[in-house]
Amino acid sequence: VADYKDGKWQNPQILPYGNMSLSPATSALHYGQSIFEGMKAYKDANGDLLLFRPLDNFRRLNKSAERMCMPAITEDIFMQGLEQLLKLDAAWVPPTSGCALYIRPFMFATDEFIGVRPSSNYRFTVFTCPVGAYYGQPLKVAIEPQYVRSAEGGAGFAKAAGNYGAALLPARNMQERGYHQLIWTDAKEHKFIEESGTMNLMFVIDGKLITPPVSTTILAGITRDSVLTLAKDLGYTVEERKVSVDELEEAYKAGKLQEAFGTGTAATIAQIATIHYNGQDMHLPVVEEREISNRIANELDKIKTGQAPDKHNWVHRISL
C-alpha cells in the first residue's frame, strides 16, 4: 500500500490482508477514479518466482492513470512493492504445479467530497491470490449485436473499473443466451472486431495470424503483444489490421477460418469453438488441429514457467 498526498507518493508499506475502512464520500465510489492491473507469477523448478513482463503492467497502469486524471505511480514503489509482497506470498504457490499467483495492483481516489472533480489523494494497493492451473473448455462466443464497450475518444484503452462495470449487463445477457463470452465490435459501424470481455482476439485466416490493431478503443494486452512476437519468431505471417465480422463470415464460408482464440493474462490463450453471428454459429476446427495457437501457447507457457529460454527478457525473477 502507498498513499498519494501533498502531490507525492508516500509511506509504502506491507500490511496484513484485511478490510479497509472508507468514508461513504470516498470519491472513487462516486466518480469512478479507479484503475487496476492483472498479472501472474509462476514458480520454476528451483522455486524462484517468475513474474511476467511486470514493467509493461507498470506502464499500462500509468497510461490508465493519465486518462483517468490520476497521478502516475513511481517505478520504485511498483516494483519494490511487488518484490517485497511476492516474497511473502510466494509460499502459496507450489513449484512447477501449473498453479500461479495472481497479482492485482490497483489505484483509487480517496478524497471525501461531493462534486465532480479529480481527487487530490489516492491509494495504490497490491494484493495476491493463488490460482489453479487453467483448463478452460473451448469457448462459445457471440458477436454483441446491440451494446458497445468503447468509442473513439473514450477510455477504452484504459484499464478503468467503469469499463468493466458497463460490460456486466451485456455479458450476463449473453451468458443467459448460452454463450461464455461476447465479442465487441466498433461503436461507429458495428462492423469491426474489437476485443472480448477480458481478452484480445486473434484469428487464423488462410494461414495468417490476424488481430485488430492496438487503438484508443481496446486494451493493449500484454499477452497479445507476447503472442504476436512469438508468432513472428516462429516465422508466421502476422497482420495487425481491422477485421470485420463479414470478413470472418466469408472466410468461414470459404473454409479458411482455421483458428480463433482470445489472449489474456488469466487464460493465456483461450480457444474459441464457435462464433455466433447473424443467427448462425460458425464452427471452428477442433483445437488439436490448430497449429499456430497451440505452438504459441506451448512456447509462451514454457517461457512463463522457466522451461524455455527467455530471449525477449520478459521474465522478472524473484529469488526467495
Ligand code: PMP
Ligand atoms: N482486454 C481487456 C478488456 C482485458 O481486461 C484484458 C485483461 N487484462 C485483456 C484485454 C488482455 O490483456 P493482458 O494480456 O494484458 O492480460
